[in-house]
Amino acid sequence: MTKDTKEKILDAGLSLFSRKGYIGATTKEIARKAGVAELTLFRHFSSKERLFEEAIKRRSFLPTLKGLLPELRGLTYTDALTEIAYRYLERLSERRELIKIMHSEIHLYPAKVREMQQKFVGEIVGTLASYFKGLQEKKMLTEFDPELGARAFLSMFYSYFTSQEFMSEKKQRFSDKDEVVAAFVKIFVSGTAITRQANETGGSERHEH
């Protein structure tokens, strides 16, 4: 049952680190949450810092969107971007605890946390950029920088995610997920696709590639 204990501690650690930050989460509380003596925690991890490292490392091997690319072949540009947006938001939700830590401790743990962040973002950006590149070569998209385009696209949803998740800014208009996704995708599609009719009144889903 060695592994179980270690895992329980890692789980409790991740949960508390993300709720209270690295400094705010105490080893005593982590141990209690894990249902374990505080000493046991130190028998598994030589220090609080090591526990922190392992806790975030464990969640950092992020399945990216790479596997998604083939599935996009049969879809229109709008549908593909919509799909990507939803998947991306899903991923972010799954990793919300990690992301919370990154936000709160980013300037205390520059090296490690930043490195992970970059790897995560970099992979997703790369995937999306290569998708754009493919369509550009087929002359289906305008000539914009694929990586910047990817970042612009993902930025919109990342900000949406953080405002929903962390600021719980769930009021008013910014709340309906489907509406937001549709609006952002529409703007981006009109801005990047090669298509001549971009503006019927209320024309919502008319873009093909």
Place this chain on the structure above:
Amino acid sequence: MTKDTKEKILDAGLSLFSRKGYIGATTKEIARKAGVAELTLFRHFSSKERLFEEAIKRRSFLPTLKGLLPELRGLTYTDALTEIAYRYLERLSERRELIKIMHSEIHLYPAKVREMQQKFVGEIVGTLASYFKGLQEKKMLTEFDPELGARAFLSMFYSYFTSQEFMSEKKQRFSDKDEVVAAFVKIFVSGTAITRQANETGGSERHEH
């Protein structure tokens, strides 16, 4: 010289809170940085929490982009958005310390910090949204939700700002500010303006309204 002391403490507090977080910043260190005895700190602020509140409150009366609107009249859509983007990035840079606190303590101080965040974002979004609305009424923009459009636009730059400022992700391509602004604006303009020629090869600055 009463006010000077209090101000020095507030400055030191803001600076250290943003660098080390609320928990990580100690009253002793704040006092030392302010060049003041720790006791003096407590003579001016009944508690660390009160100091924190006053420190962030002091920087929270944010000049918004409201005054910018008239200046935009004479500009093309692209130039106007570019101007807004630069101003917005400037504002964010000015407030970087506050924003850091918001990021790091957002889940520990939900009420107060969140409230400020919402007020700040809300005002800027409102300003930009009303700008969009005006152009839509003149049939110069497509019919998208102005507020969602504003959020989409600002999101791109906010994410860019945070990645530059906090993650110091200053490597590679994502670093040239002018290039990023131009790319994001171009995508957004093509996505929202009513204009028929959206894609000459390398056609960068051809959009008028």
Place this chain on the structure above:
DNA sequence: GTAAAATGTAAGTAAGTGCTAACATTTAGA
């Protein structure tokens, strides 16, 4: 069943925390 590994209990260390008390010193305004 027994040895060994894993965990628990209890007590404690050294350091740091926010905050206070008592008293001395400086500064400012009349």
Place this chain on the structure above:
DNA sequence: TCTAAATGTTAGCACTTACTTACATTTTAC
């Protein structure tokens, strides 16, 4: 110049922190 307000100094309190020591108990593996 004299007085009162503002600040400094020193010591300390009550508490919490990460982490340790010594020893008892449970669980696991063979």
